[in-house]
Amino acid sequence: MTNLDTLTVDAARTAVLEKQATATALVDAFYKKIEAVDPAIGAYLTLCKDRAQRQAERVDALADKGDALPPLAGVPVAIKDVLTTKGVRTTAGSKILDDFIAPYDATAVARLEAAGAIVLGKTNCDEFAMGSSNENSGFYPVKNPRDLTRVPGGSSGGSAAVVAAGTAVASLGTDTGGSIRQPGAFCGVVGLKPTYGRVSRYGLIAFASSLDHVGPFGKTVKDVALILQHMAGRDPMDSTSADLPVPDYTGEIGKPVTGLRIGVPKEYFGEGLDPEVRAAVEAGIQELAKAGCEVVSVSLPHTEYAIPTYYLIATAEASSNLARFDGVRYGMRAREARTLAEMYRKTRDAGFGTEVKRRIMLGTYALSAGYYDAYYLKAQKVRSLLARDFDEAFAKVDAIVTPTTPTPAFKLGEKADDPLAMYLADIYTVTANLVGVPGITVPCGKSREGLPIGMQILGKHFDEATVLKAAHVVEHALADNPA
Amino acid sequence: MVTEKDVSYVADLAHLELTAEERARMLKDLNSILGYIERLNQLDTANVEPMAQVASRYGAGAAGGNAMRDDELRPSLPHDEAMNNAPQTDGTFFKVPKVIEK
Numbered sequence: 001m002t003n004l005d006t007l008t009v010d011a012a013r014t015a016v017l018e019k020q021a022t023a024t025a026l027v028d029a030f031y032k033k034i035e036a037v038d039p040a041i042g043a044y045l046t047l048c049k050d051r052a053q054r055q056a057e058r059v060d061a062l063a064d065k066g067d068a069l070p071p072l073a074g075v076p077v078a079i080k081d082v083l084t085t086k087g088v089r090t091t092a093g094s095k096i097l098d099d100f101i102a103p104y105d106a107t108a109v110a111r112l113e114a115a116g117a118i119v120l121g122k123t124n125c126d127e128f129a130m131g132s133s134n135e136n137s138g139f140y141p142v143k144n145p146r147d148l149t150r151v152p153g154g155s156s157g158g159s160a161a162v163v164a165a166g167t168a169v170a171s172l173g174t175d176t177g178g179s180i181r182q183p184g185a186f187c188g189v190v191g192l193k194p195t196y197g198r199v200s201r202y203g204l205i206a207f208a209s210s211l212d213h214v215g216p217f218g219k220t221v222k223d224v225a226l227i228l229q230h231m232a233g234r235d236p237m238d239s240t241s242a243d244l245p246v247p248d249y250t251g252e253i254g255k256p257v258t259g260l261r262i263g264v265p266k267e268y269f270g271e272g273l274d275p276e277v278r279a280a281v282e283a284g285i286q287e288l289a290k291a292g293c294e295v296v297s298v299s300l301p302h303t304e305y306a307i308p309t310y311y312l313i314a315t316a317e318a319s320s321n322l323a324r325f326d327g328v329r330y331g332m333r334a335r336e337a338r339t340l341a342e343m344y345r346k347t348r349d350a351g352f353g354t355e356v357k358r359r360i361m362l363g364t365y366a367l368s369a370g371y372y373d374a375y376y377l378k379a380q381k382v383r384s385l386l387a388r389d390f391d392e393a394f395a396k397v398d399a400i401v402t403p404t405t406p407t408p409a410f411k412l413g414e415k416a417d418d419p420l421a422m423y424l425a426d427i428y429t430v431t432a433n434l435v436g437v438p439g440i441t442v443p444c445g446k447s448r449e450g451l452p453i454g455m456q457i458l459g460k461h462f463d464e465a466t467v468l469k470a471a472h473v474v475e476h477a478l479a480d481n482p483a
Numbered sequence: 484m485v486t487e488k489d490v491s492y493v494a495d496l497a498h499l500e501l502t503a504e505e506r507a508r509m510l511k512d513l514n515s516i517l518g519y520i521e522r523l524n525q526l527d528t529a530n531v532e533p534m535a536q537v538a539s540r541y542g543a544g545a546a547g548g549n550a551m552r553d554d555e556l557r558p559s560l561p562h563d564e565a566m567n568n569a570p571q572t573d574g575t576f577f578k579v580p581k582v583i584e585k
Contacts, residue, residue: 100568103564103567103568197541210535210537239552240536305522307519308523311520312520327570328579329569329577340579345498345500346500348497348498348500349500349502352499357509358513360499361493364496365513368493377533380533381531382523382528384532385526385528387537419515419516420516435537436538436541
């Protein structure tokens with residue numbers, strides 16, 4: 001049987017295509033592996049065996065008939081539990097949606113299945129995608145498969161962990177401030193946040209609508225390119241999805257990068273950056289230079305203002321988006337309330353965890369009368385300055401390279417009681433969300449303790465192709481399993 | 484500086500009750516986070532336009548800004564499916580506690 005730990009998207013499809021394995025057998029093997037290793041990791045919240053079985057049978061029927069197989073045929077994937085899956089429990093990692101059965105599929109999920117992928121289950125995450133360690137899950141924390149005493153990162157920690165643990169070939173996550181790239185770096189896998197508007201958010205349980213993105217995790221750059229390929233593009237159900245053609249992303253991988261201008265922003269290599277992370281990222285930059293890229297220094301002068309800007313905008317939008325969880329139409333409801341207002345309060349008090357309440361409070365405060373100009377409007381103006389920083393840098397370079405995180409994965413519990421320290425784990429990733437540019441994390445080495453280190457590559461709007469091409473160079477030179 | 488009164492007021496706006504313990508924690512955390520956020524005031528933004536979203540700036544939306552569609556009838560979620568997740572229903576409507584006291 002195929003080695004599930006190293007199985008890539010291409011290899012899974014080829015195995016089914018060439019009848020080395022049926023999709024059904026592949027799915028069974030993955031469920032066996034999940035049963036064996038996931039209890040210690042906690043990456044899955046819900047398995048959807050019937051749905052996976054039905055899809056596997058469809059793929060096998062096609063293969064038997066000798067029909068052309070769709071591009072992701074038989075590829076077992078996992079979906080972050082903030083994306084809806086019709087007929088399957090969808091919780092957003094929150095007790096308030098503990099028994100919610102989604103009535104429709106998210107577009108990203110529907111497109112992957114239409115391309116032949118098989119959804120194995122829903123992955124654990126920080127509640128409503130709010131967190132950087134997965135410790136804010138309303139159910140149980142995810143542990144980092146590379147070191148079970150450490151966090152996998154967040155908020156898409158489950159989706160990063162299943163790829164690292166080999167309990168799915170690839171997965172979908174969401175990224176509002178780094179929630180794909182940061183866990184990707186902590187778990188030593190590839191994670192891509194596409195450009196704002198590249199992938200439909202229809203069926204994504206909204207956290208902060210101007211910052212939320214859907215994107216893939218994979219073992220290799222090519223895998224994330226393949227997943228992106230088959231879910232990107234205009235969706236009439238999401239008015240923010242871009243009506244722009246989807247280029248051939250996988251075709252870019254392996255193409256020469258000679259003459260590509262790579263910007264290194266000094267603000268991302270300052271105080272707070274772990275020396276081992278710095279060394280690994282610098283080694284990655286060397287590889288890009290060796291491959292013929294022109295490495296230049298750039299400045300993103302407003303970087304230090306990104307986290308405060310982010311936490312005002314994200315929480316303001318969240319306070320509005322999460323108003324819908326009121327116990328009336330779906331989700332849990334507190335039983336003992338006598339009036340409607342009391343029912344709202346008791347339901348939300350019981351259903352939401354501490355971090356979600358904290359963010360709703362901060363966002364409501366920032367939007368409240370007398371504070372709107374000082375906080376929310378101010379943050380929107382600084383957001384313009386951050387966008388200007390990137391416009392100016394991208395006038396000079398084709399891509400920007402930074403560390404993905406200031407440190408490798410931290411210990412479970414280490415930052416759990418200090419929200420501000422936790423927020424700073426996203427210091428290198430939040431700006432891409434505020435500005436909407438695509439960003440990838442690719443493994444570029446390990447610490448002395450053996451913990452993965454990720455390099456972040458940011459590109460111009462809708463230029464995922466360059467980001468993928470550059471990431472492939474780094475992967476090829478430095479990753480454990482170069483592809 | 485956020486006060487206990489502010490915490491009560493904002494909790495009320497947000498339809499949260501919060502225990503005494505949670506309120507104390509919230510007071511401390513909000514002040515710590517807002518203290519950090521203060522650094523935004525180092526920047527002069529008098530002549531900077533606010534940016535609410537990315538699409539209009541970079542042409543990400545359908546028309547590079549607001550996306551409009553024809554105002555036409557389209558199928559929506561069937562009634563019974565929409566009611567399936569309701570915590571309490573009479574079969575037609577969502578049931579809630581009394582809104583107005585007699």
